[in-house]
Amino acid sequence: MTLNVYLSGEIHTDWRDQIIEGAKDLDVTFNSAVTDHAASDDCGVAILGAEPDKIWHDRKGAMVNAIRTRKGITDADVVVVRFGDQYKQWNAAFDAGYAAALGKSLIILHGDAHDHPLKEVDAAALAVASEPKQVVEILRYVLTGALPG
Numbered sequence: 001m002t003l004n005v006y007l008s009g010e011i012h013t014d015w016r017d018q019i020i021e022g023a024k025d026l027d028v029t030f031n032s033a034v035t036d037h038a039a040s041d042d043c044g045v046a047i048l049g050a051e052p053d054k055i056w057h058d059r060k061g062a063m064v065n066a067i068r069t070r071k072g073i074t075d076a077d078v079v080v081v082r083f084g085d086q087y088k089q090w091n092a093a094f095d096a097g098y099a100a101a102l103g104k105s106l107i108i109l110h111g112d113a114h115d116h117p118l119k120e121v122d123a124a125a126l127a128v129a130s131e132p133k134q135v136v137e138i139l140r141y142v143l144t145g146a147l148p149g
Contacts, residue, residue, distance in 0.1 A: 085111060
């Protein structure tokens with residue numbers, strides 16, 4: 001069995017790298033949002049033309065990025081959505097809701113400080129992890145039936 005995993009959410013830490021490294025011995029293909037913040041913010045105007053107002057600049061970028069995100073989530077077997085501590089990731093909340101609406105196996109990843117604010121998002125998930133290594137262990141179990149250790 002091969003798993004196609006989409007990694008969504010916070011882009012300011014190395015959580016994606018930790019999961020990919022931890023799962024390198026598993027039959028997993030990873031896909032993700034563009035994690036270059038400047039490229040992600042500016043893709044719309046770089047492709048479709050400049051905007052005089054920042055709101056339309058941002059909207060163009062969000063819409064172009066949504067094409068990639070929707071394709072990645074639609075094609076995924078498992079969607080992992082990370083909520084970081086530093087910023088409010090509204091796009092991650094959308095991604096979690098979209099994945100849940102499509103019936104995707106959803107893993108939410110966040111620290112304890114987000115337990116209460118994300119309770120409804122967590123309720124849509126099949127698992128809520130607090131560390132990237134827990135996500136790796138879920139993937140390992142799903143693919144092999146092996147428990148940690």
